[in-house]
Amino acid sequence: MPSMIVLGIETSCDETAAAIVADDRTILSNVVLSQLDEHRPYGGVVPEIAARAHLDYLDCIIRQALDEADIELSALDGIAATGGPGLIGGVMVGVMTAKAIAAVHDLPFLAVNHLEGHALTARLTDAVEFPYLLLLVSGGHCQLLAVEDVGSYTRLGGTIDDAIGEAFDKTAKLLDLGYPGGPAVEAAAAAGDPTRFKLPRPLSGRPGCDFSFSGLKTAVRHAAAKLPAASQPNDALSPADAADLAAGFQAAVGDVLVDRCAHAFDAFAQSHAGAIPPLVVAGGVAANLHLRACLNALCEERQTRLVAPPPALCTDNAAMIAWAGLEHLRRGARDGLDFAPRPRWPLDETKVATA
Ligand code: KG4
Ligand code: ZN
Numbered sequence: 001m002p003s004m005i006v007l008g009i010e011t012s013c014d015e016t017a018a019a020i021v022a023d024d025r026t027i028l029s030n031v032v033l034s035q036l037d038e039h040r041p042y043g044g045v046v047p048e049i050a051a052r053a054h055l056d057y058l059d060c061i062i063r064q065a066l067d068e069a070d071i072e073l074s075a076l077d078g079i080a081a082t083g084g085p086g087l088i089g090g091v092m093v094g095v096m097t098a099k100a101i102a103a104v105h106d107l108p109f110l111a112v113n114h115l116e117g118h119a120l121t122a123r124l125t126d127a128v129e130f131p132y133l134l135l136l137v138s139g140g141h142c143q144l145l146a147v148e149d150v151g152s153y154t155r156l157g158g159t160i161d162d163a164i165g166e167a168f169d170k171t172a173k174l175l176d177l178g179y180p181g182g183p184a185v186e187a188a189a190a191a192g193d194p195t196r197f198k199l200p201r202p203l204s205g206r207p208g209c210d211f212s213f214s215g216l217k218t219a220v221r222h223a224a225a226k227l228p229a230a231s232q233p234n235d236a237l238s239p240a241d242a243a244d245l246a247a248g249f250q251a252a253v254g255d256v257l258v259d260r261c262a263h264a265f266d267a268f269a270q271s272h273a274g275a276i277p278p279l280v281v282a283g284g285v286a287a288n289l290h291l292r293a294c295l296n297a298l299c300e301e302r303q304t305r306l307v308a309p310p311p312a313l314c315t316d317n318a319a320m321i322a323w324a325g326l327e328h329l330r331r332g333a334r335d336g337l338d339f340a341p342r343p344r345w346p347l348d349e350t351k352v353a354t355a
Contacts, residue, residue: 002026004077004330007065007101008322011054011094012086012114013139014038014045017318018058018065020076023326025124028069030312030319031061040179044169051089058097065318073105078334080325083111084342085140091341099337108334110325115347117320118282119147124323125309131277132307133264135257135295138283138316139165139180144209144264145347146271147280150327153347154271156264157209164253165285167213171220171249175242185246186288192240192247197223199252204259209267211260213253220249254294261295265302280307287311 002022010017014035020028035045035053042049066072081098084091095111102109118136122128134145134153142165143158162170165182172181177188199219202212227241237245261279268277279299285291292308299306313319328334 004326005071005075006078006080006110006322006326006329007062007073007076008112008318008320008325009058009062009079009081009094009098010114010117010316010318010321011058011090012082012084013090013316014050015316016054016057016061017316018062019318019322020065020069020071021124021319021322021326023330025127027124027319028071029065030317031065031068032312032317033057033061036180044179045087047087047089050087051093054090054093058093062097073101076105076107078102078108078110078325078329080110080112080321080329082114082117082321083335083339084114084345086114086343088341088343091343095339095341099339103337108329109337109339110328110333111335111339111341112321112324112328113345113347114316114321115141115345116153117324119145119153119280119347120150120324120327121282121309121313121320122280122307123327124319125313126307128278128280128307131272133261133268133277133279135261135264135279135281135286136283137164137257137281137285137291139163139169141283142211142213143347144260146268146277150331155346155348156267157211157260159211159213161212161214162217164211164213165283167217167253168285170217171246174217174221174224175245176236177242177246182285182288185250186290188243188246189250189290192243192245194244194247194251196244197248199223199248201252201255201259204256207263209260209264211256216249216252216256220245223248250288250290254291257291258294258298261298276302276304278305278307282309282314284315286314
């Protein structure tokens with residue numbers, strides 16, 4: 001029997017989500033409303049449209065999460081909402097809603113760092129013990145961290161230009177594959193030849209754990225510009241050329257991730273008496289099967305395991321926010337109702353608040 005049940009709310013980007021999670025690691029409900037259709041005409045997320053949609057839908061998404069879990073608000077032990085980082089209008093909608101419910105029902109309120117939600121998901125899905133290495137790869141983030149404990153994260157490296165999901169999205173736009181880009185590039189790459197185009201592996205072989213993707217994106221653009229496009233309507237690339245470029249891009253990203261994670265294993269071993277931790281991959285890009293296979297091979301070589309939560313819990317969702325809130329709550333933490341949403345909130349600044 002669970003002894004703690006938390007409602008999580010996620011509104012930091014273009015998903016309006018609510019979930020109910022128990023401390024025995026059961027997800028009682030996990031409702032995600034994607035605003036993809038609202039943003040598709042613009043080829044990316046429009047912050048004002050996102051904030052308005054969160055305001056319109058959040059109440060009924062929370063009601064649905066409670067109904068699916070078959071519980072009332074009075075059965076909860078806490079309310080967790082994403083407090084940042086993210087699009088500030090959306091974060092405010094989620095935080096204000098959570099605070100109001102917490103105040104009315106006299107429940108603890110927890111402001112969760114969205115990145116911490118991704119970081120701790122593997123403990124909800126796979127009961128991974130601390131410490132572990134985390135590769136966080138999403139539309140807005142690309143970083144390697146040593147996860148020591150709840151609230152204790154050491155950043156080993158991050159991107160110096162584009163986030164990896166952003167690189168996928170921009171490449172998809174360039175190849176005219178549609179939005180959102182990641183799944184479109186992966187689907188196109190399945191039919192492509194990854195060796196046809198010689199694309200760079202930025203920063204590979206260099207010391208450290210940083211990433212760079214803008215050079216790779218530019219190389220794809222130059223390779224595309226040299227191809228005959230005129231035979232297709234609207235000067236588009238032929239499907240075969242687009243597939244080969246997508247496959248080449250994805251292969252380059254896979255190689256870069258392996259190189260950077262290998263360095264992260266070395267850095268971790270140095271600071272942890274030679275220990276080789278599990279590697280957890282999280283964030284929307286972790287849904288990519290080719291990248292998972294590359295990381296799996298690295299983990300086999302290092303004789304450790306790769307933990308990749310199921311795709312629905314890799315992309316933005318509220319179960320991860322409820323779980324991160326629960327991890328803090330059961331250590332006695334809670335946040336004040338004066339918490340101010342944080343558009344920027346580096347994960348290594350997240351500390352365990354004490355009650
Ligand atoms: O974590 P997420 O849902 O949202 C945040 O950015 O926080 O990640 C979304 C990103 C997008 O850039 C999307 O294109 C990328 O994850 N993505 C993928 C795949 N599925 C989603 N990238 C590569 N391959 C995929 N299969
Ligand atoms: Zn995310």
